[in-house]
Amino acid sequence: MALQLRKRQQDAIHRMLNLNVTRIVPIGEREAEETEVYKILVMDRHCFDVITPLVRVNELRRHGVTLHLRLDNERQPIHDVPAVYFVRPTAHNVARISADFAAGLYEAYHLNFSSSLPRPMLEDLAAGSVKANAAGKVAKVFDQYVDFVSLAEDIFSLAQKDAYVALNDPTAKDADVETAVAEVVKGLLSVCATLGRVPIIRCPRGGAAEMVAQQLTKQLRDHVDARGSMFSDDGYAGAGSLSLGSREERPILCIFERNFDLAAALQHAWTYAPLVHDVLDMRLNRVDITQGSSALDAAAGKKSYDLEDNDPFWRANADSQFPKVAEEVEAQLAAYKKAIAEVNAQTSLGDPSSDADMATNTQKLVSAVASLPELQERKKFIDKHTNIATALLGHIKNRGLDEYFALEEDLLAGKGDKTAVMGLLQATGRGTPEDKLRLAIIYAMTHSSGDDAMSPADAEALEGALRASGADAAALGFVQRMAKLNHNLLDYAERLYGQSLSAVAKGVKSLLASDRQLAVARATEALMSNEPDSRECAEYAWYDAKAKATSDGNPPVGAVGEGAPAHDHAIAFVMGGGNYLEAESVRAIAKGDDGAGGGGRAGDGGGRRSVAYGATEMLTGAEFVAQLGALGRKTGH
Amino acid sequence: MDVSDAFREAAHRAYASQSGMTPDRADALVAPRDMPPPSARSPVLKSAHDTLVLVRELRAFVTRHRADYLREGKDSDTVRDGIESEVRLSVKACQAHITMLKSTVQEVEAGKTEGVQGVAHMHGVVLILTEFLQRVAASFDQCREVRFKKVLAAAEHRRRRAPPRPPTPPRRNVEPTPAASTTETIGDESSIDQQQRQAQAQVHETEGDALVDELTTLVEQVRKAEGQVAELSALSSLFATHVQAQAAQIEQLYAQAVESTRNLESGNVQLKKTIKRRGEGSFIVGIVLFIATFSLLFLDWLQG
Numbered sequence: 001m002a003l004q005l006r007k008r009q010q011d012a013i014h015r016m017l018n019l020n021v022t023r024i025v026p027i028g029e030r031e032a033e034e035t036e037v038y039k040i041l042v043m044d045r046h047c048f049d050v051i052t053p054l055v056r057v058n059e060l061r062r063h064g065v066t067l068h069l070r071l072d073n074e075r076q077p078i079h080d081v082p083a084v085y086f087v088r089p090t091a092h093n094v095a096r097i098s099a100d101f102a103a104g105l106y107e108a109y110h111l112n113f114s115s116s117l118p119r120p121m122l123e124d125l126a127a128g129s130v131k132a133n134a135a136g137k138v139a140k141v142f143d144q145y146v147d148f149v150s151l152a153e154d155i156f157s158l159a160q161k162d163a164y165v166a167l168n169d170p171t172a173k174d175a176d177v178e179t180a181v182a183e184v185v186k187g188l189l190s191v192c193a194t195l196g197r198v199p200i201i202r203c204p205r206g207g208a209a210e211m212v213a214q215q216l217t218k219q220l221r222d223h224v225d226a227r228g229s230m231f232s233d234d235g236y237a238g239a240g241s242l243s244l245g246s247r248e249e250r251p252i253l254c255i256f257e258r259n260f261d262l263a264a265a266l267q268h269a270w271t272y273a274p275l276v277h278d279v280l281d282m283r284l285n286r287v288d289i290t291q292g293s294s295a296l297d298a299a300a301g302k303k304s305y306d307l308e309d310n311d312p313f314w315r316a317n318a319d320s321q322f323p324k325v326a327e328e329v330e331a332q333l334a335a336y337k338k339a340i341a342e343v344n345a346q347t348s349l350g351d352p353s354s355d356a357d358m359a360t361n362t363q364k365l366v367s368a369v370a371s372l373p374e375l376q377e378r379k380k381f382i383d384k385h386t387n388i389a390t391a392l393l394g395h396i397k398n399r400g401l402d403e404y405f406a407l408e409e410d411l412l413a414g415k416g417d418k419t420a421v422m423g424l425l426q427a428t429g430r431g432t433p434e435d436k437l438r439l440a441i442i443y444a445m446t447h448s449s450g451d452d453a454m455s456p457a458d459a460e461a462l463e464g465a466l467r468a469s470g471a472d473a474a475a476l477g478f479v480q481r482m483a484k485l486n487h488n489l490l491d492y493a494e495r496l497y498g499q500s501l502s503a504v505a506k507g508v509k510s511l512l513a514s515d516r517q518l519a520v521a522r523a524t525e526a527l528m529s530n531e532p533d534s535r536e537c538a539e540y541a542w543y544d545a546k547a548k549a550t551s552d553g554n555p556p557v558g559a560v561g562e563g564a565p566a567h568d569h570a571i572a573f574v575m576g577g578g579n580y581l582e583a584e585s586v587r588a589i590a591k592g593d594d595g596a597g598g599g600g601r602a603g604d605g606g607g608r609r610s611v612a613y614g615a616t617e618m619l620t621g622a623e624f625v626a627q628l629g630a631l632g633r634k635t636g637h
Numbered sequence: 638m639d640v641s642d643a644f645r646e647a648a649h650r651a652y653a654s655q656s657g658m659t660p661d662r663a664d665a666l667v668a669p670r671d672m673p674p675p676s677a678r679s680p681v682l683k684s685a686h687d688t689l690v691l692v693r694e695l696r697a698f699v700t701r702h703r704a705d706y707l708r709e710g711k712d713s714d715t716v717r718d719g720i721e722s723e724v725r726l727s728v729k730a731c732q733a734h735i736t737m738l739k740s741t742v743q744e745v746e747a748g749k750t751e752g753v754q755g756v757a758h759m760h761g762v763v764l765i766l767t768e769f770l771q772r773v774a775a776s777f778d779q780c781r782e783v784r785f786k787k788v789l790a791a792a793e794h795r796r797r798r799a800p801p802r803p804p805t806p807p808r809r810n811v812e813p814t815p816a817a818s819t820t821e822t823i824g825d826e827s828s829i830d831q832q833q834r835q836a837q838a839q840v841h842e843t844e845g846d847a848l849v850d851e852l853t854t855l856v857e858q859v860r861k862a863e864g865q866v867a868e869l870s871a872l873s874s875l876f877a878t879h880v881q882a883q884a885a886q887i888e889q890l891y892a893q894a895v896e897s898t899r900n901l902e903s904g905n906v907q908l909k910k911t912i913k914r915r916g917e918g919s920f921i922v923g924i925v926l927f928i929a930t931f932s933l934l935f936l937d938w939l940q941g
Contacts, residue, residue, distance in 0.1 A: 037675065037685075037765075038675075038758075038765070040758060061768060062765075065761075066759075066762055066765065067895070068762075074901075074904070075754060076752035076754045078752070079679065080675070080682060081758060082672070108670075108672055117640065119896045122640070122644060123647050125644065125647075126647035126648040126650075126651050127651045130647055130648050130651040130655075130666075134650040135645070135667050136667065136668060137670060139669050140639065140641045141639075141644040142638065142641075143640055145638070245640060626700075
């Protein structure tokens with residue numbers, strides 16, 4: 001039983017598109033009575049992002065959606081058709097819908113909100129419908145609990161912009177922080193509701209993560225206690241009891257804060273998926289590539305590509321290193337050319353007078369025609385990945401990303417080389433200002449304490465080099481200040497890196513990047529395996545919505561420690577932003593790839609484990625640095 | 638989670654607070670209004686419903702007879718031809734319906750009762766139906782492909798068996814002659830027998846020739862059948878391309894309709910800008926004339 005988050009969300013959306021009937025009848029089946037086949041879909045921008053990775057526009061037509069419109073655009077009345085609304089429950093949207101009622105745009109309204117609609121807004125909506133005398137036209141009102149974006153089978157994002165700034169701003173008012181926390185809780189509630197399972201929540205104590213955990217537990221408890229809730233299929237084993245059977249099925253939700261591992265968000269990547277996201281700015285699984293160097297043919301040469309799970313090359317190579325990806329593309333191209341040559345040889349007509357030849361020729365023609373569509377599909381994928389790889393190569397050459405990657409790996413493995421770092425920072429034409437800033441911040445972080453600490457002269461030189469290349473040093477200032485205030489924070493990170501050092505022999509330069517497991521992945525694996533001597537199990541809080549109400553976050557007897565069973569399913573969630581590099585590291589846990597950590601228990605769970613990765617938003621390194629810079633400016637750097 | 642009940646309660650409360658409202662009337666106003674079935678609501682939807690019913694029937698027919706179509710048997714060919722002709726007729730009927738639906742949509746478009754978005758919606762309906770028909774035709778084409786492969790393989794086998802047969806009649810001609818030569822040794826009074834034997838040999842020869850002719854005609858027939866099969870496949874692919882072309886056309890129309898909704902908005906913006914500019918332009922012209930008049934008067938005063 002894997003966590004099929006994306007599939008469940010897709011099913012929920014399909015149900016909604018079919019007007020939430022109890023049994024979906026496909027468009028081809030005969031029915032006893034005539035039902036509504038065609039409908040209009042009205043969405044706001046956020047819900048459009050939710051739907052885009054799940055249902056492509058031409059697939060919408062298969063569900064009978066003739067037209068999809070934006071809530072905020074000017075819309076005209078369309079007669080004789082029901083309208084399906086899919087919007088966020090905000091006051092602005094409710095006002096807009098009331099305006100639609102007043103304008104009498106459609107015959108029937110099926111209103112679907114992406115998460116629960118608060119009571120006051122429901123009252124406003126009802127009042128608006130009564131004023132327009134349209135209450136009878138509202139056929140259904142649904143809370144769909146799908147307020148998150150499923151980017152891949154095991155990656156989701158809450159699409160909450162600038163969450164890191166909101167959560168870490170020292171000048172922010174308490175109310176703002178609480179709003180940000182409430183947003184995260186709403187998103188996580190949607191994830192749990194879509195999964196239909198009540199997870200056990202583990203989080204580090206003290207901080208925004210624990211606030212989120214407490215509020216989420218409370219809301220989950222309210223839903224579980226309510227009758228006929230969405231969690232009724234979880235095998236509710238009675239109040240307060242934690243029988244082993246029910247716990248094995250329940251996943252754990254590990255909530256981390258971005259500050260737990262800043263380096264992972266800043267690091268330059270060398271594997272395919274993180275590279276595409278970071279360098280080519282992938283949004284909602286779509287990449288835009290501008291071919292051609294001049295501005296004139298830039299507009300003509302802009303192409304967008306979708307990178308989804310139905311692309312076999314992407315699925316197989318998303319975690320591979322970049323040089324290997326280039327080789328794979330070439331190999332596939334060669335195989336394709338050979339197949340085409342075979343088809344051509346078959347279809348070239350031989351001597352038509354001989355009977356035998358004619359028969360075999362026709363047969364060959366038939367098989368060639370049958371295999372053509374499949375070959376066309378393959379060619380499309382190969383073209384797409386060739387273009388993407390070429391664009392990546394161009395960027396890597398221009399910015400010298402391989403040097404940055406190599407230096408950062410060395411720094412994070414504990415083998416920092418100050419002269420090389422300064423050299424790269426001062427070199428012009430190697431990397432954008434953001435690249436240099438990222439390298440500088442990682443250098444500052446790894447040399448902030450202990451015997452390697454940077455001297456003030458070094459810090460000055462660093463900032464000078466940054467300013468010379470045009471980078472905004474506010475981000476660096478913010479990180480350094482944070483390091484001084486929360487000394488434990490980066491110590492913790494260093495201790496983890498220290499662990500990896502003991503496992504890998506010193507002096508051996510690891511050529512493969514993936515040997516080093518990132519902090520979030522290591523912590524998640526430790527929590528899943530529930531070993532008695534792992535630090536995470538002892539120090540992390542435990543919240544369970546199905547247990548009797550407790551507020552101290554201590555695990556019940558027998559849940560952790562000696563003899564406790566391992567968890568097979570986990571959701572790792574990072575507040576403040578995540579990226580594909582971390583997702584890849586987390587995904588490796590499920591494959592049973594132990595890396596440097598792990599223990600005896602990890603072996604037997606190999607095939608059954610499934611881990612999902614989520615974040616408030618998926619950030620590229622440049623975007624995260626911009627948020628750090630904004631925080632730095634707010635705190636006066 | 639269905640919160641329709643909570644919504645209706647809230648609406649009921651809002652109605653109840655209005656003056657002169659009885660609870661019963663409020664209930665009636667709040668209850669969901671049932672819409673009549675789609676085909677009764679507009680000519681476009683009725684036509685679409687009829688087309689949809691036809692295509693659904695075609696799909697059911699194809700699924701029902703798929704097993705029959707692919708089964709091997711003595712008269713399977715006639716069965717297959719029958720199924721194919723039925724499917725061809727059904728597809729033509731569906732296409733005719735779709736063309737009718739398209740013309741209805743164009744009439745409504747010309748009547749200007751619906752806005753741009755309404756027209757786009759109707760083109761969307763037509764596109765959905767065409768895509769559905771295309772899917773059904775494609776599934777049937779797959780069955781046909783399997784059939785063609787079998788027919789070609791059978792033709793191949795038949796060809797391989799045909800050449801060995803012609804050598805056998807000469808062999809049979811060889812046989813009677815040893816028999817004839819043995820009878821010669823029996824006696825001279827068997828010259829009549831010899832003649833008889835020779836006549837038999839002749840008969841055998843003619844039989845053999847007849848067999849050869851029969852086989853050559855068989856070969857001709859097979860070749861003709863092959864040609865027909867090739868023709869059929871060409872026709873079916875033409876078929877599919879026609880349906881595809883229709884779908885492409887409708888998709889174009891649909892895209893145009895959606896484009897025009899976007900252009901509508903940008904057009905409004907442009908219009909507003911033009912109006913503003915024109916207003917500004919006429920304002921400037923007025924000022925210039927005003928200044929010119931005053932300068933003329935001033936110059937006149939200077940001179941005089």
